[in-house]
Amino acid sequence: MLDLTYEAPKPKVIAGAKHDWELVIGMEIHAQVASQSKLFSGASTQVGSEPNSNVAFVDAAMPGMLPVINEFCVAQAVRSGLGLKAAINLRSAFDRKNYFYPDLPQGYQISQLYHPIVGEGEVLVEMGPGIARKVRIERIHLEQDAGKSIHDMDPAMSFVDFNRTGVALMEIVSRPDIRGPEEAAAYVAKLRQILRYLGTCDGNMQNGNLRADVNVSICRPGQYEKYQATQDFSHLGTRCEIKNMNSLRFIQQAIEYEARRQIAIVEDGGKVDQETRLYDPDKGETRSMRSKEEAHDYRYFPCPDLLPLEIEQAWVDEIAASMPELPDAKKARFMGDFGLTDYDANVLTAEVANAAFFEEVAQGRDGKQAANWVINELFGRLNKEGLSIAETPVSSAQLGGVIDLIAKGEISGKMAKDLFEILWTEGGEPSEQAAKHGMKQVTDLGAIEAALDALMAANPDQVEKARANARLAGWFTGQVLKATGGKANPAVVGQMVNQKLGL
Amino acid sequence: MNANELTIAAARDALRKREISAVDLTMACLTAIDAGDALNAFVHKTPEIALDQARAADERLKGEAPDLCGIPLGIKDLFCTKGVPSQAASGILKGFKPEYESTVTSKLFDAGAVMLGKLNMDEFAMGSSNETSVYGNAVNPWKVDDRKLTPGGSSGGSAAAVAADLCLGATGTDTGGSIRQPAAFTGITGIKPTYGRVSRWGIVAFASSLDQAGPMTKSVRDAAILLQAMSGHDPKDSTSADIPVPDFEAALTGDIRGKKIGIPKEYRMDGMPAEIDALWAQGIAMMKDAGAEIVDISLPHTKYALPTYYVIAPAEASSNLARYDGVRYGHRAKLAAGDGITDMYEKTRAEGFGPEVQRRIMVGTYVLSAGFYDAYYNRARKVRALIKRDFEQVFAAGVDAILTPATPSSAFGLGEMANADPVEMYLNDVFTVTVNLAGLPGVSVPVGLDSKGLPLGLQLIGRPWDEAGLLNHAHVLERAAGFVAKPAKWW
Numbered sequence: 001m002l003d004l005t006y007e008a009p010k011p012k013v014i015a016g017a018k019h020d021w022e023l024v025i026g027m028e029i030h031a032q033v034a035s036q037s038k039l040f041s042g043a044s045t046q047v048g049s050e051p052n053s054n055v056a057f058v059d060a061a062m063p064g065m066l067p068v069i070n071e072f073c074v075a076q077a078v079r080s081g082l083g084l085k086a087a088i089n090l091r092s093a094f095d096r097k098n099y100f101y102p103d104l105p106q107g108y109q110i111s112q113l114y115h116p117i118v119g120e121g122e123v124l125v126e127m128g129p130g131i132a133r134k135v136r137i138e139r140i141h142l143e144q145d146a147g148k149s150i151h152d153m154d155p156a157m158s159f160v161d162f163n164r165t166g167v168a169l170m171e172i173v174s175r176p177d178i179r180g181p182e183e184a185a186a187y188v189a190k191l192r193q194i195l196r197y198l199g200t201c202d203g204n205m206q207n208g209n210l211r212a213d214v215n216v217s218i219c220r221p222g223q224y225e226k227y228q229a230t231q232d233f234s235h236l237g238t239r240c241e242i243k244n245m246n247s248l249r250f251i252q253q254a255i256e257y258e259a260r261r262q263i264a265i266v267e268d269g270g271k272v273d274q275e276t277r278l279y280d281p282d283k284g285e286t287r288s289m290r291s292k293e294e295a296h297d298y299r300y301f302p303c304p305d306l307l308p309l310e311i312e313q314a315w316v317d318e319i320a321a322s323m324p325e326l327p328d329a330k331k332a333r334f335m336g337d338f339g340l341t342d343y344d345a346n347v348l349t350a351e352v353a354n355a356a357f358f359e360e361v362a363q364g365r366d367g368k369q370a371a372n373w374v375i376n377e378l379f380g381r382l383n384k385e386g387l388s389i390a391e392t393p394v395s396s397a398q399l400g401g402v403i404d405l406i407a408k409g410e411i412s413g414k415m416a417k418d419l420f421e422i423l424w425t426e427g428g429e430p431s432e433q434a435a436k437h438g439m440k441q442v443t444d445l446g447a448i449e450a451a452l453d454a455l456m457a458a459n460p461d462q463v464e465k466a467r468a469n470a471r472l473a474g475w476f477t478g479q480v481l482k483a484t485g486g487k488a489n490p491a492v493v494g495q496m497v498n499q500k501l502g503l
Numbered sequence: 504m505n506a507n508e509l510t511i512a513a514a515r516d517a518l519r520k521r522e523i524s525a526v527d528l529t530m531a532c533l534t535a536i537d538a539g540d541a542l543n544a545f546v547h548k549t550p551e552i553a554l555d556q557a558r559a560a561d562e563r564l565k566g567e568a569p570d571l572c573g574i575p576l577g578i579k580d581l582f583c584t585k586g587v588p589s590q591a592a593s594g595i596l597k598g599f600k601p602e603y604e605s606t607v608t609s610k611l612f613d614a615g616a617v618m619l620g621k622l623n624m625d626e627f628a629m630g631s632s633n634e635t636s637v638y639g640n641a642v643n644p645w646k647v648d649d650r651k652l653t654p655g656g657s658s659g660g661s662a663a664a665v666a667a668d669l670c671l672g673a674t675g676t677d678t679g680g681s682i683r684q685p686a687a688f689t690g691i692t693g694i695k696p697t698y699g700r701v702s703r704w705g706i707v708a709f710a711s712s713l714d715q716a717g718p719m720t721k722s723v724r725d726a727a728i729l730l731q732a733m734s735g736h737d738p739k740d741s742t743s744a745d746i747p748v749p750d751f752e753a754a755l756t757g758d759i760r761g762k763k764i765g766i767p768k769e770y771r772m773d774g775m776p777a778e779i780d781a782l783w784a785q786g787i788a789m790m791k792d793a794g795a796e797i798v799d800i801s802l803p804h805t806k807y808a809l810p811t812y813y814v815i816a817p818a819e820a821s822s823n824l825a826r827y828d829g830v831r832y833g834h835r836a837k838l839a840a841g842d843g844i845t846d847m848y849e850k851t852r853a854e855g856f857g858p859e860v861q862r863r864i865m866v867g868t869y870v871l872s873a874g875f876y877d878a879y880y881n882r883a884r885k886v887r888a889l890i891k892r893d894f895e896q897v898f899a900a901g902v903d904a905i906l907t908p909a910t911p912s913s914a915f916g917l918g919e920m921a922n923a924d925p926v927e928m929y930l931n932d933v934f935t936v937t938v939n940l941a942g943l944p945g946v947s948v949p950v951g952l953d954s955k956g957l958p959l960g961l962q963l964i965g966r967p968w969d970e971a972g973l974l975n976h977a978h979v980l981e982r983a984a985g986f987v988a989k990p991a992k993w994w
Contacts, residue, residue, distance in 0.1 A: 057602070057603055060831055061826040061831070062583075062601065062602075062603070062831075062832070063583060063589070063591070063596065063599070063601070063707045063708075063826070064582075064583045064601075064605060064703075064704065064705040064706050064707050064708060065704070065705075066703065066704050066739060066740050066741065067741070068738065068739060068740075068741055069741065096822050098821075098822050098825060098871070100825065100828065100848055101844075102828070102830045102844060105826060105830070105831060106825065106826050107822065107824075107825020107826050107828065108822050108825060158844070160830065297872050297873045299821075299822070299868065299871035299872055299873075299876075300871075300876075301818060301819075301822070301871050301876070301880060304710070304711035304712035304742075304819050305708075305711050305741060305742065306741050306742075307741055307742060
């Protein structure tokens with residue numbers, strides 16, 4: 001395996017009216033735990049069910065109901081922590097975060113403020129070949145999701161759907177190590193990729209299964225380095241938190257806007273207020289949601305209904321032993337074992353299913369050729385049709401068969417593309433389809449020799465000229481190919497022409 | 504003697520000897536309940552359910568049946584009972600009928616017990632006199648003059664019903680003394696088991712880390728029988744302990760020779776009535792006569808128990824009661840045009856909760872709020888750990904049980920505390936709250952009458968999970984005290 005080394009990317013610099021400014025960004029990612037049932041109840045997490053059909057008594061906070069921890073969700077959090085190279089806390093505890101809202105039936109969210117299940121870890125965020133930002137993870141804690149308030153169904157009434165209430169979330173908190181909008185988006189994409197590899201979150205951002213709160217501040221160049229050296233936040237600017245973003249594009253736009261807003265305030269001699277803001281994608285701007293003074297007092301305290309969560313190292317080890325190969329390792333292996341470029345390796349490891357498909361195709365074949373076919377032909381076609389790798393009509397065995405036919409010289413590259421098209425629409429075994437569609441190149445030496453002999457006999461002048469000037473031998477090759485309807489293997493024909501002409 | 508006056512143990516034997524049927528026994532109780540409306544002990548009567556259960560019990564009694572088969576019980580309103588109003592004596596749960604049965608009542612009914620109805624209590628179990636109930640107070644069947652007396656609280660309805668023979672036994676819950684204090688005020692036995700012994704699932708929560716359900720009965724033996732049926736691990740309650748439940752009744756050997764009984768000096772408080780002191784001395788003598796060794800012990804953090812309790816309990820309550828918001832069940836205020844969600848919360852909770860509950864929600868919210876958390880809640884948690892350690896050290900030194908008064912006085916008159924500082928009322932819990940803070944088992948046993956003729960009780964505190972030993976000590980005290988007095992029927 002290749003040991004890849006990276007250089008840190010340059011921070012984004014925004015030129016203000018007076019100075020240059022840098023960005024400092026930290027993120028809280030809320031990732032829905034991939035699990036059949038909720039964090040503290042047996043109710044289903046199925047998306048798209050009838051409103052209020054996946055609600056246990058405890059989810060609806062009926063009197064006297066009690067939470068019981070879902071062991072699978074704990075395992076998923078541990079797995080995620082291991083995937084982010086993080087410390088696993090064998091003892092963690094649940095706290096209550098108290099606030100009133102109709103979609104929060106208990107009047108509190110059960111979370112882990114004081115003792116999260118996962119401690120410090122890190123994520124490598126690539127920003128180009130050989131360039132990557134190491135983003136430190138502060139913690140991951142488990143918590144309950146809220147339900148959904150619906151205000152637009154009736155002019156006078158609001159409705160609540162508790163299907164989502166109590167679904168397990170992992171809140172993944174980063175340190176303020178992200179230095180630009182592109183890095184922020186890349187960080188979310190990388191986390192999403194890792195979680196999907198691990199199978200701990202489906203990463204569906206559109207459904208809100210992965211969403212981000214983004215903390216943005218600005219500072220003058222040089223200040224961030226002081227913060228890094230001391231971990232003293234006073235070297236940095238006042239941060240604003242942009243809540244609940246579920247699109248990589250909006251995250252970038254929001255950060256860009258927010259940074260410029262803060263720069264304008266500071267350069268005007270003002271002060272940035274610490275506050276919570278929302279991004280409006282229609283207007284392309286952030287607006288204040290609540291100020292620090294209006295911030296809720298959540299009155300966190302340890303949840304008395306749940307004992308501290310104690311897990312055993314042996315159990316963590318068991319989970320660690322079942323970990324899949326993660327994106328960074330897979331990419332390095334693809335580059336090392338198959339000789340792929342950085343770019344191709346990134347593309348092929350973006351999704352675990354893509355990587356697995358590629359590996360099946362590349363098995364026992366030329367890796368670069370396999371990568372070209374998978375990326376250019378297959379992915380290109382899938383993209384065009386809006387299909388996922390799981391829906392591909394051409395299997396890895398079929399695509400491998402096409403590549404084998406090229407390697408054996410039985411079909412040309414051009415024919416292979418036609419064959420791919422046939423397999424896409426008709427299916428079938430590649431070699432049989434090639435034969436059926438008359439694609440196989442004639443490598444029957446007897447037939448080629450007979451055609452060449454006839455040609456040479458009919459054109460003695462050309463034979464003489466070619467013997468005098470080897471560059472003219474190509475004429476014979478062309479004529480034989482024409483005579484065999486393009487099916488003769490050009491390399492074989494060329495070789496025989498040279499031999500017959502004594503070149 | 505009417506059948507409703509039987510103890511559980513006596514009724515168990517009579518049912519098996521066919522001296523009485525479960526239906527007759529139940530009818531006797533239902534008649535007594537109807538005649539006892541002046542006590543305001545039952546807030547929802549369930550005669551149809553009771554008779555159905557009694558008939559089924561009679562069938563079952565033809566063969567092998569559990570001890571509680573056919574035994575009519577009253578259930579505190581804090582327990583959720585399927586299809587039966589369960590309001591925690593609060594206006595905010597008006598009309599609430601759960602679609603589920605609490606683990607405790609499920610266990611009781613599975614064992615063949617008969618539910619006579621729901622019993623009065625302080626609202627959300629917050630109170631020591633039953634006067635915070637939305638149904639009005641229950642009344643103590645004990646009465647020595649014109650004054651009506653409190654049965655204590657919060658399990659006042661349970662205490663009144665058992666003492667007045669409206670039922671053979673009742674369930675109670677105890678967060679700071681809510682089983683033991685009313686038991687002492689009404690001359691009956693009540694045990695709060697070790698935290699985690701009895702499932703909390705389906706019991707409306709007051710302060711989750713302190714709440715425990717337990718039996719309230721006419722004898723220690725009955726308490727053992729009823730506690731047996733209520734106890735056991737429940738996977739639906741994460742704080743319920745997965746440890747075996749011993750045979751409590753079999754533990755009642757009456758032999759405590761060589762056992763060490765601790766007498767904590769800190770419980771001898773300034774201004775304690777001489778009668779209470781004398782009763783305590785009698786109790787000590789009784790235990791000594793039974794062959795126990797009496798040792799003076801110290802529980803140095805006792806004086807901090809009450810303030811600690813009144814930080815932790817309201818803190819948890821303020822969070823536990825947040826769910827009563829008018830959105831999903833119970834009371835919702837009528838809203839004016841233009842009212843928003845905050846108006847709905849404020850009006851609903853202002854109308855639905857009584858003053859004592861509101862006071863505790865506000866206290867709890869305050870002690871958890873930013874800037875005060877460390878000074879109040881966190882400090883209280885630390886003191887709680889010290890109180891627990893006090894007990895651990897005493898038990899580690901070989902003490903088997905601790906004997907203390909159960910209450911600082913006998914039952915007081917209803918309404919007498921109406922204008923008092925709330926802290927005056929909280930002082931009722933002074934001997935009992937430590938036990939909840941430490942998670943220990945505690946039992947109140949009637950030992951004598953005061954000069955006015957009202958019952959007084961003593962409290963025995965046991966080692967964690969040693970309800971069996973604790974009940975045996977209580978059994979010895981009960982026999983030695985020979986408390987047989989019953990309230991004169993005036994209702």
